[in-house]
Amino acid sequence: PGAGDIPPEALREQYEHLQDEVRRHRTAYYQNDAPEVSDAEYDALYRRLEDLEALHPEIVSNDSPTQEVGGEVSTAFAPVTHLARMYSLDDLFSIEELRAWYEKTSASIEAIAPGAAEKGIRWLVEVKIDGLAVNLLYREGKLVRAATRGDGTTGEDVTHNVMTIRDIPQQLAGSGWPDEMEVRGEIFMPSADFRAFNEQRVEQGLDPFANPRNSAAGSLRQKDPAETAKRPLSMFVHGIGAHTGLQAESQHETYQLLAEWGLPTSPYTRIVDSLEGAGGKDGKHGDGGILQFIEDNGAQRHGLVHEIDGIVVKVDSFALQRALGHTSRVPRWSAAYKYPPEEVHTRLLDIRVNV
Numbered sequence: 001p002g003a004g005d006i007p008p009e010a011l012r013e014q015y016e017h018l019q020d021e022v023r024r025h026r027t028a029y030y031q032n033d034a035p036e037v038s039d040a041e042y043d044a045l046y047r048r049l050e051d052l053e054a055l056h057p058e059i060v061s062n063d064s065p066t067q068e069v070g071g072e073v074s075t076a077f078a079p080v081t082h083l084a085r086m087y088s089l090d091d092l093f094s095i096e097e098l099r100a101w102y103e104k105t106s107a108s109i110e111a112i113a114p115g116a117a118e119k120g121i122r123w124l125v126e127v128k129i130d131g132l133a134v135n136l137l138y139r140e141g142k143l144v145r146a147a148t149r150g151d152g153t154t155g156e157d158v159t160h161n162v163m164t165i166r167d168i169p170q171q172l173a174g175s176g177w178p179d180e181m182e183v184r185g186e187i188f189m190p191s192a193d194f195r196a197f198n199e200q201r202v203e204q205g206l207d208p209f210a211n212p213r214n215s216a217a218g219s220l221r222q223k224d225p226a227e228t229a230k231r232p233l234s235m236f237v238h239g240i241g242a243h244t245g246l247q248a249e250s251q252h253e254t255y256q257l258l259a260e261w262g263l264p265t266s267p268y269t270r271i272v273d274s275l276e277g278a279g280g281k282d283g284k285h286g287d288g289g290i291l292q293f294i295e296d297n298g299a300q301r302h303g304l305v306h307e308i309d310g311i312v313v314k315v316d317s318f319a320l321q322r323a324l325g326h327t328s329r330v331p332r333w334s335a336a337y338k339y340p341p342e343e344v345h346t347r348l349l350d351i352r353v354n355v
């Protein structure tokens with residue numbers, strides 16, 4: 001029998017069990033930086049929860065993991081309330097899902113701004129860095145606070161730890177920065193450093209980290225900043241939060257400004273004009289489109305500075321981003337395409353073999 005035929009009590013039981021499982025894995029992942037299952041297994045579990053809710057909308061509870069941004073906040077750190085909320089991203093697990101999202105989003109844009117599609121919508125494609133999000137608060141050009149994403153509203157205060165990361169300026173360069181500005185980025189451990197770091201841990205008889213993401217998160221969330229200082233951490237910016245008058249109309253202009261002020265921006269980001277990349281009506285943006293970007297980065301997936309687990313598509317225009325808005329968990333103007341899972345543990349095994 002299909003899930004639709006389950007008696008109400010069994011359905012509730014199944015629903016609560018799935019919720020508990022997702023919550024348990026989230027705690028292991030976000031609070032302890034020690035996942036018990038692979039991301040692909042977690043994603044499959046999460047998808048089952050989403051599917052069950054889609055099939056039985058009447059049972060959806062407000063505190064379901066599908067209604068909230070996933071990170072829990074550890075009491076080991078002081079809580080920080082973000083000035084503007086931080087969001088997660090909707091995951092797309094196949095090209096068909098990506099196509100459906102692209103068409104739905106284009107149609108919404110056309111409804112908001114008739115003629116927009118005809119003129120050409122600008123999309124930003126970025127690699128999805130396998131790290132953890134931070135929110136950097138700059139006042140008068142000075143870094144005054146840094147926090148993890150947490151549940152999107154409240155994160156963990158990691159200011160002293162972030163101050164040890166060389167890529168992140170404590171004083172912005174140039175001029176013209178807003179009086180107050182939240183910069184969002186991804187902290188990561190570069191792949192080469194991650195391998196060396198893990199080998200060192202194994203030599204010292206310590207457990208290796210499962211992946212660069214957990215390694216970055218574990219390194220950033222140290223009680224002692226001197227310990228974080230020893231870890232090879234980097235960052236690329238991928239967004240902006242609250243600000244007092246940033247002079248930019250789009251995401252890519254914002255990246256240009258942030259780069260001028262000394263913040264590290266990703267060298268992999270591209271602007272494309274469509275999914276298929278026909279080259280645009282005027283032929284000016286001869287790019288391979290979103291699909292080509294996915295293919296290119298998939299082929300060199302482990303050849304980038306950092307590990308990636310997918311690519312992120314964003315509507316570039318801030319006016320359109322505002323008009324599309326957010327759900328309680330994710331923006332409607334952006335989504336993440338996830339590459340199919342690879343063999344897990346091969347990298348760790350390689351290390352063990354090499355030792």
Ligand code: NAD
Pocket residue numbers: 025026028029030035036037038039040042043069070087088089091126127128129130131132133134149186238309312336
């Ligand atoms: P997500 O990682 O799928 O997407 C949102 C995050 O992507 C953002 O918060 C940001 O930090 C990051 N990101 C990286 N590059 C970006 C870019 N260029 N632009 C914008 N954002 C970018 O969502 P999530 O809610 O953070 O967590 C879900 C992820 O965590 C999934 O990959 C899931 O598999 C994994 N997870 C695994 C377990 C486990 O037990 N293995 C448990 C919980 C979560």
